[in-house]
Amino acid sequence: MTINRRHFLGSSAAAAAGLAAPMVKADGHGKPRVVVVGGGAGGATAARYIAKDSKSAIDVTLIEPSRMYYTCFFSNLYLGGFKEIEDIGHSYGTLASGGVNVVHDWAIGVDRDAKTVSLAGGATIAYDKLILSPGIDFVEGAVEGWDVSSQNAMPHAYKAGSQSELLKAQLMAMPEGGTFAMVAPPNPYRCPPGPYERVSMVAHFLKNNNPTAKIIVADPKPKFSKMALFQEGWADNYEGMVDWIGSDFGGDSVSVDPNEMTVTIDGEVTNVDVCNVIPAMKAGRIAELAGVTDGSWAPVNAIDMSTKADPDVYVLGDSSQQGDMPKSGFSANSQAKVCANAVRGALTGSKVYPAKFSNTCWSLIDTDNGVKVGATYEATDEKIAKVDGFISATGESAELRKATYEESEGWYAGITADMFG
Amino acid sequence: MPGSQPEEFSVSAEILALEGDLEYGEYLASECTTCHQADGSANGIPSITGWETEPFVTALHAYKTKHRDNEVMQIIANRMSDEEIAALAAYFKTLEN
Ligand SMILES: Cc1cc2nc3c(=O)[nH]c(=O)nc-3n(C[C@H](O)[C@H](O)[C@H](O)COP(=O)(O)OP(=O)(O)OC[C@H]3O[C@@H](n4cnc5c(N)ncnc54)[C@H](O)[C@@H]3O)c2cc1C
Numbered sequence: 001m002t003i004n005r006r007h008f009l010g011s012s013a014a015a016a017a018g019l020a021a022p023m024v025k026a027d028g029h030g031k032p033r034v035v036v037v038g039g040g041a042g043g044a045t046a047a048r049y050i051a052k053d054s055k056s057a058i059d060v061t062l063i064e065p066s067r068m069y070y071t072c073f074f075s076n077l078y079l080g081g082f083k084e085i086e087d088i089g090h091s092y093g094t095l096a097s098g099g100v101n102v103v104h105d106w107a108i109g110v111d112r113d114a115k116t117v118s119l120a121g122g123a124t125i126a127y128d129k130l131i132l133s134p135g136i137d138f139v140e141g142a143v144e145g146w147d148v149s150s151q152n153a154m155p156h157a158y159k160a161g162s163q164s165e166l167l168k169a170q171l172m173a174m175p176e177g178g179t180f181a182m183v184a185p186p187n188p189y190r191c192p193p194g195p196y197e198r199v200s201m202v203a204h205f206l207k208n209n210n211p212t213a214k215i216i217v218a219d220p221k222p223k224f225s226k227m228a229l230f231q232e233g234w235a236d237n238y239e240g241m242v243d244w245i246g247s248d249f250g251g252d253s254v255s256v257d258p259n260e261m262t263v264t265i266d267g268e269v270t271n272v273d274v275c276n277v278i279p280a281m282k283a284g285r286i287a288e289l290a291g292v293t294d295g296s297w298a299p300v301n302a303i304d305m306s307t308k309a310d311p312d313v314y315v316l317g318d319s320s321q322q323g324d325m326p327k328s329g330f331s332a333n334s335q336a337k338v339c340a341n342a343v344r345g346a347l348t349g350s351k352v353y354p355a356k357f358s359n360t361c362w363s364l365i366d367t368d369n370g371v372k373v374g375a376t377y378e379a380t381d382e383k384i385a386k387v388d389g390f391i392s393a394t395g396e397s398a399e400l401r402k403a404t405y406e407e408s409e410g411w412y413a414g415i416t417a418d419m420f421g
Numbered sequence: 422m423p424g425s426q427p428e429e430f431s432v433s434a435e436i437l438a439l440e441g442d443l444e445y446g447e448y449l450a451s452e453c454t455t456c457h458q459a460d461g462s463a464n465g466i467p468s469i470t471g472w473e474t475e476p477f478v479t480a481l482h483a484y485k486t487k488h489r490d491n492e493v494m495q496i497i498a499n500r501m502s503d504e505e506i507a508a509l510a511a512y513f514k515t516l517e518n
Binding site for chain 2: 049330333341351353356358372374375387389390406407408410411414415418
């Protein structure tokens with residue numbers, strides 16, 4: 001018999017035959033302990049699945065500072081007026097009743113030798129397995145003239161909640177015929193179509209409320225996700241409103257002045273009324289503090305999302321460097337379920353099944369005009385590798401676009417139920 | 422409910438007779454519940470809980486062989502084996518609507 005990983009982890013026969021089963025138990029007695037840092041798309045899902053499937057055989061603690069998680073997904077639809085802010089807010093009550101110990105605090109340090117996480121409030125929590133899903137932080141100095149202290153004048157709205165509300169308020173207060181500017185981020189970043197769905201939603205709002213207003217986008221990239229679909233959508237629905245300046249036209253040479261409310265693109269200074277700066281991104285800071293990053297992101301093994309740096313520390317979602325999957329909520333949720341299955345197997349000897357991943361990103365261009373791009377993925381020795389994929393076509397019927405939008409509504413309800421219970 | 426694949430589409434008796442592995446089905450189902458809600462509610466994406474085996478298995482095979490439209494379902498079903506489809510059918514049948 002050849003012992004592959006699945007059999008090795010899963011079979012009690014192997015353990016009985018005297019092979020060292022890779023079971024990790026806390027010193028002394030007690031249940032094995034999993035600590036999850038970050039209650040977003042990756043972390044909430046992982047915590048929920050481990051608690052649910054281990055049927056209380058594992059202690060699961062989730063550390064998340066916010067009492068309400070506002071999904072970035074659909075936050076653009078909030079800007080466009082298709083959703084209210086309440087529609088995208090989710091609390092952790094159901095997770096707590098489902099057996100997850102929810103601690104509202106910041107993780108500020110990880111001691112990988114002692115296997116502990118320290119919290120801003122002063123507590124120290126021990127783990128057997130640590131799962132980090134802290135999302136993204138911004139690279140300092142990425143956009144000349146901008147730093148976190150200017151995020152009130154020039155919001156990023158790339159972590160949803162108060163930033164989304166601020167950007168919406170600024171959009172609503174724009175003078176007639178004013179200018180909305182966006183500084184788009186370089187690759188890789190969370191939600192590849194996100195900035196362009198945002199342009200569409202801002203254009204939708206302006207078309208109805210301020211039709212002579214203009215949108216300029218300075219982009220450090222020569223092309224972007226679903227580009228043909230978005231450009232077709234902008235031309236068909238928002239003619240003449242959107243001026244996208246890619247790197248071939250100087251979009252990669254940008255600075256901003258939050259006091260003067262100016263944007264300088266390739267040497268040309270423009271006065272703007274709203275400026276949405278989306279800086280370059282990196283793994284959430286706690287991943288760096290834990291010492292599991294290499295450069296901006298945390299390299300992981302595709303089979304179970306464990307880090308290359310430490311087999312007992314896993315990184316999910318945006319912070320991970322895993323291969324071909326885009327940084328999306330769908331991806332983070334998919335990775336979390338593979339990881340939860342592997343972590344539970346390692347701690348309790350339950351069966352570990354082969355990793356399977358998938359992703360679909362829907363975007364809304366205008367009312368009832370949805371598009372999507374998706375793929376399936378598998379774990380190889382090197383990375384999470386794409387298997388098969390699709391993308392909506394240009395020129396699709398209005399009926400199909402409407403069905404695609406309705407599907408995205410179903411997905412939103414599905415994924416948020418899958419994350420939070 | 423199922424049935425929007427073409428009338429003439431059907432799968433063999435052997436495929437329908439496969440016994441699904443419930444535990445594997447539960448693991449595989451976690452891929453589905455990103456979109457299809459485990460409690461059977463449906464808004465924009467159909468409910469797949471509490472289906473009988475035959476329509477469930479037939480629908481997935483119809484997506485797999487592109488006899489039924491929807492690109493997301495086609496690529497998801499494309500890499501499922503007959504046993505995996507049987508496992509999913511067995512698991513989702515146990516969930517209440
Ligand atoms: C405008 C926009 C639109 C998007 N649209 C879509 C979409 O349509 N579909 C899609 O699939 N994805 C979409 N995304 C992407 C999606 O939001 C992210 O990819 C996803 O949230 C990543 O999940 P995560 O678990 O890595 O991080 P997050 O969901 O961001 O969760 C991270 C959590 O960690 C917490 N945290 C951070 N540091 C610490 C610490 N030190 N201690 C404790 N907690 C900490 C944070 O508070 C946060 O709650 C969009 C993103 C944006 C910005």
